[in-house]
Amino acid sequence: MLRSRPRKPVRKQPRRYHHGDLPRAMLQEAVQTIQTHGTEALTLRGVGERLGVSRTALYRHFADKQALLAAVATEGFRSLRVALFEAWDTGGRGREGFDAMGIAYVRFAVAHPAHYRVMFGGVVRPADGSQEAGDLGTDAFQVLVDAIVEQQQRGLVRGDDPRQLALYIWSVVHGVAMLALDGMLPPPTQADALVKFANERLRTGIAP
Amino acid sequence: MLRSRPRKPVRKQPRRYHHGDLPRAMLQEAVQTIQTHGTEALTLRGVGERLGVSRTALYRHFADKQALLAAVATEGFRSLRVALFEAWDTGGRGREGFDAMGIAYVRFAVAHPAHYRVMFGGVVRPADGSQEAGDLGTDAFQVLVDAIVEQQQRGLVRGDDPRQLALYIWSVVHGVAMLALDGMLPPPTQADALVKFANERLRTGIAP
DNA sequence: ATTCTTGTGTTGACAGTGTCAACATGAATG
């Protein structure tokens, strides 16, 4: 299968035998490769080469390629959680902030499509596979639950089970993000517009 | 990367040089392999071997592996469209039928997780990549749009742009399906239950 | 009927991949 080529190996200076913090560097390199060249361009040999290290050095820090991908997913959930909370918090922790959360979610996915796919693409299961990824996934999820509870206390959202509500809303934004990534949103209806529409319908429903 | 082994090659009788309908057989074999052993277990050599045909015979009918996957995606959209329409139609083409559509959608994804991922996993873009897959994707989408228009005429759904509404609702079920496939729905909250909940909130909104 | 053409299937080969076993290195510990 033909794949696009990542950038050439760059080693600033002849590395010492022991690289300072290889795990961190490898994760970072993997994230960048995925972001700029897609997941299929991520090859263990390439990562090693670009870090000026041999092809199997990675195995001293990650069990296998899946483990590396799991770490990438973890990193993604961390960033997503930060982005969500920031949108909610700076948006005023009210209706406006909640809408901002939805927009931030979809924007994250659209800005880092390949990375987002690793998080949810089934290569690594956020729920059971990597324990850490699962925790961070639920961490990001928790931000949403908290926001819902806070809105419920202010009488902005009905008093259903907040976790159920959160799952529902997560489904909406996740669905919009996926459709956007798959290019199923026709040009006139951009992702942002759909999120805006979704936010309105989310509150008042689709019944007349 | 280690992968689970598909079943052994089975050739009933010494095949003729010209296999009757190889494209169809290969597509079918690919779908079955993906369904029972996952997408990563799909190998061109394996497909050929299991059909009692050489490893590169596939190239006379598909441009490359991606093309085969595109065909798999197409087949999936066809099935999905049928399932959706049947649920809508036998459900009485009303509120009940609409809810049934949502359940049918998620059930399809849960019943054929790997196949569903091929349809939306980004390996093949339903929108532009394979023209045929795109058409079928929008065909399935059209079923939803039609159902919405019909409900609007009966006063069951507000008179927004039906395509926008359809995109929104598609996002919801697609999101639920994806979360279910990723195992992010905790045991107490099964996929069906979430769809049921989603159907209610979809109509009346989350505001108090 | 015989030849030709063209669609279909085969074999050989190649570059690239993830992964393991065996070995090399060097920093920390006694």
Add this chain to the structure above:
DNA sequence: CATTCATGTTGACACTGTCAACACAAGAAT
């Protein structure tokens, strides 16, 4: 200083997708 052990390297292997060159068969053209 000697040892230990985490860390990095080299060699090898099985497996993959893909291409080029070849073999075969069925229908068209003669």
